[in-house]
Amino acid sequence: QKEVEQDPGPLSVPEGAIVSLNCTYSNSAFQYFMWYRQYSRKGPELLMYTYSSGNKEDGRFTAQVDKSSKYISLFIRDSQPSDSATYLCAFLNYGGSQGNLIFGKGTKLSVKP
Amino acid sequence: EAQVTQNPRYLITVTGKKLTVTCSQNMNHEYMSWYRQDPGLGLRQIYYSMNVEVTDKGDVPEGYKVSRKEKRNFPLILESPSPNQTSLYFCASGRKSNQPQHFGDGTRLSIL
Numbered sequence: 001q002k003e004v005e006q007d008p009g010p011l012s013v014p015e016g017a018i019v020s021l022n023c024t025y026s027n028s029a030f031q032y033f034m035w036y037r038q039y040s041r042k043g044p045e046l047l048m049y050t051y052s053s054g055n056k057e058d059g060r061f062t063a064q065v066d067k068s069s070k071y072i073s074l075f076i077r078d079s080q081p082s083d084s085a086t087y088l089c090a091f092l093n094y095g096g097s098q099g100n101l102i103f104g105k106g107t108k109l110s111v112k113p
Numbered sequence: 114e115a116q117v118t119q120n121p122r123y124l125i126t127v128t129g130k131k132l133t134v135t136c137s138q139n140m141n142h143e144y145m146s147w148y149r150q151d152p153g154l155g156l157r158q159i160y161y162s163m164n165v166e167v168t169d170k171g172d173v174p175e176g177y178k179v180s181r182k183e184k185r186n187f188p189l190i191l192e193s194p195s196p197n198q199t200s201l202y203f204c205a206s207g208r209k210s211n212q213p214q215h216f217g218d219g220t221r222l223s224i225l
């Protein structure tokens with residue numbers, strides 16, 4: 001079983017749609033959960049960071065963590081063409097002594113005007 | 114502006130010719146790391162540094178060296194580059210190892 005699974009897409013939605021992006025993981029030691037956005041020819045940009053189960057909201061973005069199911073989601077409301085990018089889930093072990101982020105392979109999102 | 118700066122952004126070179134990719138951060142972060150990103154493999158950590166003069170191997174360290182003489186700088190050194198090191202490289206920094214990391218815009222290396 002892979003440590004992190006993320007559907008690579010591509011995912012194409014019309015402007016204004018609600019987008020749901022998901023990752024599953026197998027490592028129970030993961031305690032920090034992140035979503036990064038990566039535009040073409042740019043580095044990953046941190047969108048959301050949480051270390052507990054439940055929901056965290058920031059503007060149009062909501063991150064959801066379900067530790068019991070080992071499943072995390074990112075919801076984007078009222079999606080915009082500027083949201084077109086690759087979205088990467090990322091995880092850190094408890095303690096994070098190495099600080100080694102474990103990334104999903106990324107989901108490529110396209111929001112059409 | 115808080116940022117991680119990498120140079121060069123693009124480099125084409127030949128096998129065996131030593132090269133250095135520089136990385137500098139202006140956020141006074143203790144933790145810095147290098148990743149490479151390859152199609153189908155995603156982002157993988159090469160080396161990391163918990164603080165000045167403290168460095169350690171990540172998941173794919175073979176063929177790379179690093180140093181951390183100052184808090185803000187963390188250069189990646191390829192002493193004898195080979196074609197399998199052709200990749201997109203990212204430097205990242207964070208306040209601590211268990212805090213989110215902020216990434217530079219990447220260096221695309223092509224080793225012929």
